[in-house]
Amino acid sequence: MLKVQEIRELIKLIDQSSIDEFEYEHEGASIKMKKNTGVTVVEPQYAVQAPPAAVIPAQPIHHESIAASPAPAISEVQKQESVSAVNDANLHKIVSPMVGTFYVSPSPDSDPYVQEGSKVQANTVVCIVEAMKLFNEIEAEVDGEIVEVLVKDGQLVEYGQPLFLVKSK
Structure with missing residues (x-):
């Protein structure tokens, strides 16, 4: 699983780039970021299906979206x-x-x-x-x-x- 600091760095890099969508999978965990929708979604991927509550919509990446x-x-x-x-x-x-x-x-x-x-x-x-x-x-x-x-x-x-x-x- 990624550390919080590593996730922060990913968010900064994606925010500064022209990439609109990013997905990362490692050791059964998956992180998806979509910039044009302004939502970051973290979805744990386990052998046993996780309950729907495990999908956590995060706050927008863009500061303008947060202010709005x-x-x-x-x-x-x-x-x-x-x-x-x-x-x-x-x-x-x-x-x-x-x-x-x-x-x-x-x-x-x-x-x-x-x-x-x-x-x-x-x-x-x-x-x-x-x-x-x-x-x-x-x-x-x-x-x-x-x-x-x-x-x-x-x-x-x-x-x-x-x-x-x-x-x-």
Whole structure:
């Protein structure tokens, strides 16, 4: 099975290319991506037929399609971005690499990884995004200070959605 980072790289490569459709099969798993429909479909292929719920439609690859989505979570983020847009011209945005659920801490009774004012390094874990029962640690990517946390604990996030604003060193 492909690792999350490998899937992210595939999505980036397909998004930047002129390819409209891509299919990859390896060790019983199959990934299909179709760019012109704006939908990514992941279909596990097993010897025993998987139930229909195993086909997971993902969010669109194109950022324009995501912005056009009427989902309330997106409109709330767009409002936050427009308010912060004036102030964040020199800030780094840590974005969600996938669709999933955002968590600020490793467990409900633990302290958050970071909060506003926390100093971070590029390899500092800032949150977890849970997707399909896999908990993916998200790193800061830059050295600096957390200026703003843009999403709430337990909130659903989209691919490419800003999670944190970081003032780089």
